Amino acid sequence: MGSRVELFATIRRDARVEGLSVRELARRHGVHRRTVRQALEAADPPPRKPRVSPAPRLDPFKTAIDEMLKVDLDAPRKQRHTTRRILARLAEEHGASELSYSTVRDYVAKRRPVIDAEAGRGREVFVPQEHAPGAEAEVDFGELWVVLAGVKTKCHMFAFRLSFSGKAIHRVYPTQAQEAFLEGHIDAFEDLGGIPTRHIRYDNLTDAVAKVIYGTGRQRTENPRWVLFRSHYGFDAFYCRPGIEGAHEKGGIEGEVGRFRRTHLSPMPVVDSLAQLNDKCRQWDLDDENRRVNDRIRTVAQDFALERPLLAKVTAERFEPGLALAPRVNRSSLVRVRTANYSVPARMIGRPVRVSLRASEVVIFDGRTEIARHSRVVEMHGQSVKLDHYLEVLQHKPGAFPGSTALAQARASGVFTPAHEAFWAAARKTDGDAGGTKALIDVLLLHRSMTAEDVTAGITAAHTVGAVTADVVAVEARRHEALGGSRLGRPLVEHARGPERRVVSLTQRRLADPAAVIAGLPADTRPLPSVAAYDQLLRLPERTAPVPEPTMKKGTAS
The missing domain is CATH 3.30.420.10 (Ribonuclease H-like superfamily/Ribonuclease H)
Structure with a gap:
């Protein structure tokens, strides 16, 4: 369009300035005289007429195409004729083997809206809407x-x-x-x-x-x-x-x-x-x-x-969105909720519980008392098992602890920390597998009454002084809580230096490796005790044979 506007402007200027005829202007600019007359009549070039490509081969099949499009008016949206399907049907049913895809496509694009409008199914018109605030x-x-x-x-x-x-x-x-x-x-x-x-x-x-x-x-x-x-x-x-x-x-x-x-x-x-x-x-x-x-x-x-x-005010009482269920606890201390299993304390085995199935979590109640809370399991036939629910059972079955699902999930979630691992290893080295596992379970039971941070600090402090017993961990955890270790932001052993005496297990010290250096205890240079003085009591003095007294015969003077 830009070049035609410039051409018209040039023709009009030459005619205005030089007074050239239509024939001369057409020769100078290399255009038809009709174009020169259009330029002299108006500065704006007339729009070009769209090119109409006749399709005489399609004429015998237009009625058949229209019938297919009319059938589509009552057909499901995803089962209406496409251009390729129309072309295939024309070839199969009407012998139209010489039609091109583009010819049929252009005709369908023009006729389908017309047929829809004639049937009262024209393109839907949307009316702009206004929405009141808060409504x-x-x-x-x-x-x-x-x-x-x-x-x-x-x-x-x-x-x-x-x-x-x-x-x-x-x-x-x-x-x-x-x-x-x-x-x-x-x-x-x-x-x-x-x-x-x-x-x-x-x-x-x-x-x-x-x-x-x-x-x-x-x-x-x-x-x-x-x-x-x-x-x-x-x-x-x-x-x-x-x-x-x-x-x-x-x-x-x-x-x-x-x-x-x-x-x-x-x-x-x-x-x-x-x-x-x-x-x-x-x-x-x-x-x-x-x-x-x-x-x-x-x-x-x-x-x-x-x-x-x-907006209207929200009511103060929160609606309970969870779906209420009432499953029974199986012998593995699990309840089945939809397609997943969730653990509860082992004391609930065989008893019915009340479950609130929520969008992101599962809350389990014994009456009105909450006994377990789990994140909702996404995968089919998955399970969420908490180690705390099995501690009383594991006290009597310590051999089941290393391979338990509860331990595996506790490790994966980070609940069973490297501090617990180190304590368990040291306890097994000192007390054997069964005794060390029971000592670890006693430590895990402390989590029910103390924060995880305090217990972990207690484990670290006890392990540092070589005292891997639950009693020492409990004492150190309480000291950590009392001294505000969580607020100080550093382990208890760092801010307990000075004249303050540490809690130490002498039994653990005696059983520890002699080559090990136990923090906070000086080397013992005293000689080993001797019982030689007491051995003297075991040796009695030698006894001499008694001298017999002379006997007197009858009638003999003394």
């Missing part, structure tokens, strides 16, 4: 993959978005079951500091909708627990139309799920636990407040500042 929100789930503890794992992201400001809350769970659905709402309400006053938009999730009643508009049969949850927090639900048509009724959250996943979860996040990933999501949600949605003038944070005071 509406949208909820949806999205899938994602996470490298969780070194394993590529499929997870589900819950997303909650306020329609006015675009402020959104995201949480990642191992499942999208109802417990995750409810827990995501609770976290969103608490983080936002309020609840929308009009309604929250949903598609027809089975967590909320038990049955869609077709032919009745928006009427649904809701899940009873979901009704209880809505009643507890006091909000209404708006259910979108089923299928792909309903996605446009909550387009804000549909786009938000994709945006957050592309922005913060690509590439796949590598985390040790979902709790760690959710902590990152909380920070990302705060960072996203500085962005602007589409072409808005204000940021999300500025709009949310206007919206937050208008």
Whole structure:
């Protein structure tokens, strides 16, 4: 277009300045006289006529193509004719072997919208909407993959978005079951500091909708627990139309799920636990407040500042999102919850317990008393076993300790530290395998009444002075707690130097390697004790034979 404009400008200037004729202008510029006349009539070149490529070979088959497109009006979206399928049917059923793909494609592209419009199924028109602040929100789930503890794992992201400001809350769970659905709402309400006053938009999730009643508009049969949850927090639900048509009724959250996943979860996040990933999501949600949605003038944070005071207050009583179950403890002190096993204290074997199955954890109760809490196991037929639940049993069966699943998981999680390993090795060297393992179990029992930091400091201090007994560890741990070792930020043995005497086991010192140097004890240079003086008592003096007295005969004078 730019070159034609310049050509027209040059022709008009030559005609104006030099007064050349149409024939002369056409010869000078090498164009047709028709072009010169167009330039003299208007400075703006007329638009070029689109080139129409006739397709006479297609004419006999246009009716057949139109019939195929009309059949597609009532066919499922994923089972409609493609251009390749239409071309194949024309060749098989009508002998159209000389038609090209591009010829059929261009015709289908023009005719399909016309046929749809004639049937009253033209392209849907979307009407822009305005949302009052604090009135509406949208909820949806999205899938994602996470490298969780070194394993590529499929997870589900819950997303909650306020329609006015675009402020959104995201949480990642191992499942999208109802417990995750409810827990995501609770976290969103608490983080936002309020609840929308009009309604929250949903598609027809089975967590909320038990049955869609077709032919009745928006009427649904809701899940009873979901009704209880809505009643507890006091909000209404708006259910979108089923299928792909309903996605446009909550387009804000549909786009938000994709945006957050592309922005913060690509590439796949590598985390040790979902709790760690959710902590990152909380920070990302705060960072996203500085962005602007589409072409808005204000940021999300500025709009949310206007919206937050208008939200309804969150009730003080927190709804229990966990699913209540009542399994029985098996002989391995495990309970089966869905597709995974979780340990409880061994005293519960054979008894029923109450389980609260939550999105990210499993809490187990004996009556009203909590007896175990585990992170929810993601893998099928996995298990979560805690070493503390088996300590009383292992006291009587110390040989089962080295190969136990509880020990393996404690090592993997870092609960069984190198300090425990060193204590166990020293105790077995001194007291043998069984005795050393029992001493270690006595130390592990200290964790029930003392912090892990104090016990670890006690183990380190006891091992430093060569006293590997549970009693010494307990004394040193209490001293660590009393002296505030955790606040000082260094081991107890470093801030206990000076005239203060250490707790030392003389039995351990006697049994220790003589070549070993025991911290805090001077070398013993005293001579070995002797019992020679007592040996004298064992030697009695020699006795001489008694001299017999003379005997007198009768009648003899003395």
